[in-house]
Amino acid sequence: xxxxxxxxxxxxxxxxxxxxxxxxxxxxxxxxxxxxxxxxxxxxxxxxxxxxxxxxxxxxxxxxxxxxxxxxxxxxxxxxxxxxxxxxxxxxxxxxxxxxxxxxxxxxxx
Amino acid sequence: xxxxxxxxxxxxxxxxxxxxxxxxxxxxxxxxxxxxxxxxxxxxxxxxxxxxxxxxxxxxxxxxxxxxxxxxxxxxxxxxxxxxxxxxxxxxxxxxxxxxxxxxxxxxxxxxxx
Numbered sequence: 001x002x003x004x005x006x007x008x009x010x011x012x013x014x015x016x017x018x019x020x021x022x023x024x025x026x027x028x029x030x031x032x033x034x035x036x037x038x039x040x041x042x043x044x045x046x047x048x049x050x051x052x053x054x055x056x057x058x059x060x061x062x063x064x065x066x067x068x069x070x071x072x073x074x075x076x077x078x079x080x081x082x083x084x085x086x087x088x089x090x091x092x093x094x095x096x097x098x099x100x101x102x103x104x105x106x107x108x109x110x
Numbered sequence: 111x112x113x114x115x116x117x118x119x120x121x122x123x124x125x126x127x128x129x130x131x132x133x134x135x136x137x138x139x140x141x142x143x144x145x146x147x148x149x150x151x152x153x154x155x156x157x158x159x160x161x162x163x164x165x166x167x168x169x170x171x172x173x174x175x176x177x178x179x180x181x182x183x184x185x186x187x188x189x190x191x192x193x194x195x196x197x198x199x200x201x202x203x204x205x206x207x208x209x210x211x212x213x214x215x216x217x218x219x220x221x222x223x224x
Contacts, residue, residue, distance in 0.1 A: 034213060043200060044215040089153070091213070097143045097168075097204070098213055102152035 002027045004092060006101035013080055014109050021075040021104045023090035028068045034098065035064050035075050036089045044089065048075070080108045112136050116201050116216035123191040123223045131186040131219050133201030141204045141211065142184040146170065146197040147218075153200070159184055160206070191223045 003026045013019050023033070032051050036044040048064040050057045050073070056065040063076040073090055087105045091098040117132045135142065143158035145168075155168030159178040173195060175187040184203075188195060199219045205211030 032211075036215075043217040044202075046212055046214065049212045097141055097155060097158045097202070099155075100145075100153040102150075 002030075002092060002099045004090060004099050004101040006088075006090060006104050008104060009102065010105040010107075012107040012109060015080060015082060017080050017108075018076070018078050019080055019106075021077070021088050021106070023073040023075070023101055025071045025073075025092045025099075027092075028071050030068065030092045032093065033064075033066050033073050034091050035062075035073075036091065038087045038089060038103070040086075047088075077106075080106075082108050082110045084108050114201055114203050114214050114216040116199075116219050118219060119217065120220050121222070123188075123221065125191060125193060125223060127191050129188050129191065131188075131199055131201075131221075133184045133186065133216060134182050135184075135201075135203040135214070136182065137203060137214065138181060139203035139211070139214075140181070140206050142178065143168070143202050144174070144176065144184070144186045145200045145202065147200060148197050156186065156199075188221075191221075193223045195221065196223045197221060 005024045007022045034049045035047045038044045048057045050066045061078040066073045085108050087103040089103040091100045114135045140161045144156040145153045147153050154170050156174050157176040159165045162181050165176050201216040202213050204213040
């Protein structure tokens with residue numbers, strides 16, 4: 001059974017800092033890995049989708065990496081801004097549609 | 111392009127009442143799924159469908175019913191609402207996972223059962 005763990009559960013950083021969010025999964029036989037953002041009271045917005053053949057994917061200040069052999073992915077956020085404050089979730093396919101981690105709640109302090 | 115549309119956004123029910131949460135997508139996605147999100151529990155899969163006429167249970171299916179008569183629609187039915195079903199419900203759709211499909215979510219439906 002696929003299990004996804006995200007560390008840390010919460011993170012508070014000053015504005016401008018570069019930061020890394022971690023995601024680990026137990027079954028490395030995955031097609032892809034997806035990172036989402038969720039603002040309070042809102043739905044989930046897809047940030048990055050990394051296919052199993054890729055090692056990383058970039059969008060603006062976001063860079064996600066994937067290491068299937070070790071069962072790990074990282075989301076790197078450069079030059080963080082208060083608008084980046086949200087919960088970030090990673091998800092991978094399991095035997096059913098995506099299995100989610102519980103997320104990292106990020107607060108960027110101005 | 112509307113994406114994934116859920117209705118209603120908010121609903122209050124009394125214990126024992128039934129209701130249907132509607133979900134529609136206009137991206138011609140084969141996969142559709144329903145999740146519930148509770149504090150400290152994360153997102154948990156209720157039911158999913160890999161195509162019209164095909165549904166299967168997820169992690170927490172009890173008390174819920176689904177059907178998939180068309181590619182576009184995937185309603186979630188609460189048969190006899192219980193306070194434990196108070197939650198935020200999300201519908202999602204994607205192309206088949208095997209093709210590396212990206213998952214898209216609706217805005218959510220907040221349900222309170224008194």
